[in-house]
Amino acid sequence: MRAALMYAAGDVRVGHVADPVVKEPTDALVRITAACICGSDLHPYHSMSASGGPVRMGHEFIGVVEETGNQVASVKKGDLVVAPFAYSDGTCEYCRAGLQTSCVHGGFWARNGIDGGQGEAARVPLADGTLVKLPVGADDALIPSLLTLSDVLGTGHHAAVRGGVRQGSTVTVIGDGAVGLLAVLASKRLGAEQIVLMGRHTARTDLGRAFGATDVVAEREADGIEKVRELTGGGSPIVIEAVGHRPAYEQAYGVVRPGGTISRVGAPQYEDAPIGFGSLFGHNITLTGGPAPARAYIDELLPDVLEGRIEPGRVFDRAVGLDAVPDGYRAMDAREALKVLVRP
Amino acid sequence: MRAALMYAAGDVRVGHVADPVVKEPTDALVRITAACICGSDLHPYHSMSASGGPVRMGHEFIGVVEETGNQVASVKKGDLVVAPFAYSDGTCEYCRAGLQTSCVHGGFWARNGIDGGQGEAARVPLADGTLVKLPVGADDALIPSLLTLSDVLGTGHHAAVRGGVRQGSTVTVIGDGAVGLLAVLASKRLGAEQIVLMGRHTARTDLGRAFGATDVVAEREADGIEKVRELTGGGSPIVIEAVGHRPAYEQAYGVVRPGGTISRVGAPQYEDAPIGFGSLFGHNITLTGGPAPARAYIDELLPDVLEGRIEPGRVFDRAVGLDAVPDGYRAMDAREALKVLVRP
Structure with missing residues (x-):
């Protein structure tokens, strides 16, 4: 065959x-x-x-x-x-x-x-x-x-479930690929109220809006982090990382709120990354996720x-x-x- | 003064x-x-x-x-x-x-x-x-x-709470310092049934037993990991890391069970550490914890x-x-x- x-x-x-x-x-x-x-x-x-x-x-x-x-x-x-x-x-x-x-x-x-x-x-x-x-x-x-x-739907759903999305949640989704967009859909389906989608390809983020994104942030790195922190009043309680590259993970701990959760479903293309006092530990950030x-x-x-x-x-x-x-x-x-x- | x-x-x-x-x-x-x-x-x-x-x-x-x-x-x-x-x-x-x-x-x-x-x-x-x-x-x-x-009591308790310890839990505590021992006490107090304490100072692990540890593993690295995985039937659903050095963290993802949680309360003396497919992601391990x-x-x-x-x-x-x-x-x-x- x-x-x-x-x-x-x-x-x-x-x-x-x-x-x-x-x-x-x-x-x-x-x-x-x-x-x-x-x-x-x-x-x-x-x-x-x-x-x-x-x-x-x-x-x-x-x-x-x-x-x-x-x-x-x-x-x-x-x-x-x-x-x-x-x-x-x-x-x-x-x-x-x-x-x-x-x-x-x-x-x-x-x-x-x-x-x-x-x-x-x-x-x-x-x-x-x-x-x-x-x-x-x-x-x-x-x-x-x-x-x-x-x-992709199961993976987006897994991201939302592991992140603890429920009625009224605020969620930030990093990545406008199919998994990120379906994490938006899954978050909406589970009742999220504010869904910030970080992505810069308009056709994709438009579909993200159709799936339930309430805000789109096209900026990256420090600018993107500042924008999300502003939109979410000081950081996002739930962050879904749907890319898998280390910069996306760095963006995740940049935008997460103290006490919040980062849920990863993008297969990590890195092994070591920051998890110490300045990234996860200091503000009791939870890191979760994996293959759905x-x-x-x-x-x-x-x-x-x-x-x-x-x-x-x-x-x-x-x-x-x-x-x-x-x-x-x-x-x-x-x-x-x-x-x-x-x-x- | x-x-x-x-x-x-x-x-x-x-x-x-x-x-x-x-x-x-x-x-x-x-x-x-x-x-x-x-x-x-x-x-x-x-x-x-x-x-x-x-x-x-x-x-x-x-x-x-x-x-x-x-x-x-x-x-x-x-x-x-x-x-x-x-x-x-x-x-x-x-x-x-x-x-x-x-x-x-x-x-x-x-x-x-x-x-x-x-x-x-x-x-x-x-x-x-x-x-x-x-x-x-x-x-x-x-x-x-x-x-x-x-x-130290609040920190041990935080480790157990963040790890999700409840009636009947199996918990492994890495570190026989005061925080580790009080994480044992806190886990017991919250109803844990099996509490494996990893430590090699007998006076301390004896106190750990008095606080509720059901098993003590003195071995370190691969031997220690193997012993804990054996005692817990394939890995510990909850692992408390109460040291803060990177080898203790490495021990933590070595002994944790697929789908399990690592709760860190030892202030990390490292920033980068493994969190990719081979350590946390592949088996949906959750990493949580922070200053209590x-x-x-x-x-x-x-x-x-x-x-x-x-x-x-x-x-x-x-x-x-x-x-x-x-x-x-x-x-x-x-x-x-x-x-x-x-x-x-």
């Missing part, structure tokens, strides 16, 4: 890979009907060395079940399913606690011999714990919004998508076939596209 | 300083009857350069009110009072939220022209917001335990001390007069003494 492969930074190609087969009785084979490119896919697109490639790509997909192992009970051939960006057994202590990204038997797509989402099909390990059946057809108009359940257990949130978010109360699929502003995936990376990297839908 | 002064690392002397006077109508003058040396005083004792000295020392004290400014209403001449380690107005947004260490008009002792606790007397700014009257005499047998309300709003906790903790349900004063294993404060620093630094009480 054909799948996207990253050979090195800036070098994505579509090539032939082995057809997936059922290996374990808990596997399902899924023919992928909708996938996408993630902001986090741009991190290796910027930095991957050729010695690490080629690697499979993609971790968000919807597809049709083609075959199941004999222990799979929750989905069957012909079902349309969505896969969260981590597979998980659904039964371990962490899955039961709603932290499927730490599942003891789980893992992430496109690593360690596991298929990626940017391809024609995928072997899905632990299908019962991982897949969720969708009550629509593969060509339904809701597919873009349903696809966000696999990562998207699987845990599907039950809660799916009805809102199906009934049209939220339209997270608006983050997709371009759709391509598998052949054009390399150009999709280029367009997202050049910020010509916010998020690219792939129809293999 | 006489007070302790630090001239440089390892060089503490008792010298003469100006007698404090009421400067503001919100001030109180307090004649100090009991003070102490804090583990955090050892940080400058290890690192202070001579160019920074001499500086006043001490931030924990009990004393008798000698005089008050004309706006002070809550304490009067003759009252025995305890001062938390930060002074605060008691009325600003942060004080009302119980975060007095971020008071907009407050500050810390022994800095910026403010008196320290290791001396004969102190001018107390914002006396109404800061001081709490004690219903005992200055020579009461409870004085050592009451003195811990000014910092000891003032906020006195109302809750005082009855337990007065009625003898807890005996936090057991952390004091030596008492000295003002003249012997330099030797007190030496003894604490040499780990001959756990915590030194000062009777000026």
Whole structure:
């Protein structure tokens, strides 16, 4: 079958890979009907060395079940399913606690011999714990919004949940990528009253306003921090960091209010960063977040998508076939596209 | 009057300083009857350069009110009072939220022209917001335990509260200094069921057991981490870091369970540290804590001390007069003494 492969930074190609087969009785084979490119896919697109490639790509997909192992009970051939960006057994202590990204038997797509989402099909390990059946057809108009359940909507929601957003909250969201915009939507959905979006791409921040942002701050660094502190009367009690680069984290502790919380969902592209007296400790700032257990949130978010109360699929502003995936990376990297839908 | 002064690392002397006077109508003058040396005083004792000295020392004290400014209403001449380690107005947004260490008009002792606790007397700014009257005499047998309300008991309690300790919790406490031991006591008081104390000084860890530790791990680094992960069945859901040095923080993310919380109360002697995918982010670890709003906790903790349900004063294993404060620093630094009480 054909799948996207990253050979090195800036070098994505579509090539032939082995057809997936059922290996374990808990596997399902899924023919992928909708996938996408993630902001986090741009991190290796910027930095991957050729010695690490080629690697499979993609971790968000919807597809049709083609075959199941004999222990799979929750989905069957012909079902349309969505896969969260981590597979998980659904039964371990962490899955039961709603932290499927730490599942003891789980893992992430496109690593360690596991298929990626940017391809024609995928072997899905632990299908019962991982897949969720969708009550629509593969060509339904809701597919873009349903696809966000696999990562970006769940991730935005996770950011808001971990940040403690509730009725009346004031939240600042750093980053106008798809995750940042859906963190705005998720914060609004949970009742936030003031939502400050930090971003400087008007088309994106306009969508952020449509999703519920009450203020947009285009300034960066010290100017941006001052502006947010002014807008929030001395600092934002909740700050969502939806980028993953260290300057965004520095902005986060710059705008957070004493006693407040920074919730990170942008996969950090750094390991060490300031957490001492002058950044987090002195004013009792809480730092939280991590990879969203998207699987845990599907039950809660799916009805809102199906009934049209939220339209997270608006983050997709371009759709391509598998052949054009390399150009999709280029367009997202050049910020010509916010998020690219792939129809293999 | 006489007070302790630090001239440089390892060089503490008792010298003469100006007698404090009421400067503001919100001030109180307090004649100090009991003070102490804090583990955090050892940080400058290890690192202070001579160019920074001499500086006043001490931030924990009990004393008798000698005089008050004309706006002070809550304490009067003759009252025995305890001062938390930060002074605060008691009325600003942060004080009302119980975060007095971020008071907009407050500050810390022994800095910026403010008196320290290791001396004969102190001018107390914002006396109404800061001081709490004690219903005992200055020579009461409870004085050592009451003195811990000014910092170490409140700090141990803050660590437990921020960590989310409740009935049935499993907690690991890193550090067998006074704060670590009182974090054990506070965790036990809040209902923790398993309390693992990491420390290797038997006299201290024995006191930790008396305070409620169920397990003691003397090993450090990888061995210590392995032992704690084994004892807690895969990692501790709550970890209290009561040291402040980076290796203790590294131990904290080594022993914490996925989805767990690290609560820091040891003043960090570092600014940058790991918070990326491999330390905090990957398993959704929350990092919290900071300077304890000891003032906020006195109302809750005082009855337990007065009625003898807890005996936090057991952390004091030596008492000295003002003249012997330099030797007190030496003894604490040499780990001959756990915590030194000062009777000026």
